[in-house]
Amino acid sequence: MQIFTRWLSRAATLSLAVVFLVPAAQAQDEVLQYAGGEQDIDTLRVVTDTSFTAGLVDNIAGSFVEVEAVVDGEESPLNHSLDEADRERIASADLVVYQGLGLMPEFIQAAKARESADRVVLTDRIPEFRLLKTEDGVNPHTYHDPSLLQYSVDHLTIQLKERLEAVAGEIEGNRLRVNIELQSLNRETEGLLEDLSRTERVLVTDNDVFAYFAKAYHFELLDVTDEKQGEQAIELIARNQTPHVFPVAGAGGGALEEWLEAKRGSAIAESVSLAPPLTGLWLAESNLPTGTYIGLFRENVSEIILGLKPLPAAGAEAPAPAE
Secondary structure, three states: OEEEOOOOOHHHHOOOOHHHHHHHHHHHHHHHOOOOOOOOOOOEEEEEEEHHHHHHHHHHHHHHEEEEEEEOOOOOOOOOOOOHHHHHHHHHOOEEEEOOOOOOHHHHHHHHOOOHHHEEEHHHHOOHHHOOEEOOEEOOOHHHOHHHHHHHHHHHHHHHHHHOHHHHHHHHHHHHHHHHHHHHHHHHHHHHHHHOOHHHOEEEEOOOOOHHHHHHOOOEEEEOOOHHHHHHHHHHHHHHOOOEEOOEOOOHHHHHHHHHHHHEOOOEOOOOEEOOOEOOOOOOOOOOHHHOHHHHHHHHHHHHHHHHOOOOOOOOOOOOOOO
């Protein structure tokens, strides 16, 4: 289990554009003046499903919580099976926080054994019409969209303030900061993607982890494990001269690699290759840039842009812009 107990200082947000950070700091200061200063309170012990959830709790409640993620490190939550130690942690925690939407069914079942007041489902307040539906239900990765994650931030903040009433002002200030960061991230991403034409926005993969990204930023996402989508991928790769396809760490089981090996040099150009794996199922260690949601999101955006519009080799001319 990874224990998230680090202080989150405002200095950690300086990587965002100053134009958004200054109002965020001012808004937080206005809220914090009602917090009553430093107080001794009992730390809330929180157990979460994944490191994504743990990071969110930590970002909002900071040193007032001790957070344990059942799935941590580079481990996929998609096929995780709870052991007795996991079940004991869920049963004994002060608060259980999890994503919902069917991610980690065993965790959800164990959490539902707790009183409703002792658990928080992050996606409960996302409007249903905003959720990404599939033939099998709702895509469980939907809420990683920055604009939807704000609903989770607000919902979680309300629950934490009820349990940590003495520091509710500081928690509210953190909510304001996090949501402004998410709004800034969304605008930043839209700006970075402006250099990609709509025809270039093709994500060929073997899973639906980044379907939320495709929907939010107008990409075509094609899962080659579906025969019809695989055929469409071949057509679009040829038409748009798509240079890379995109594996996702912890998902797909290598199906994309097998598909590429079978099709490259015959159905698609020999030059098409695998991009570095995107990461959408876990956070890195907390001391790394990708140890936060925002840092990881930016890393994925960078990999997608470079995968679809590679930098020219030294001495080579840049390709003409797509029409």
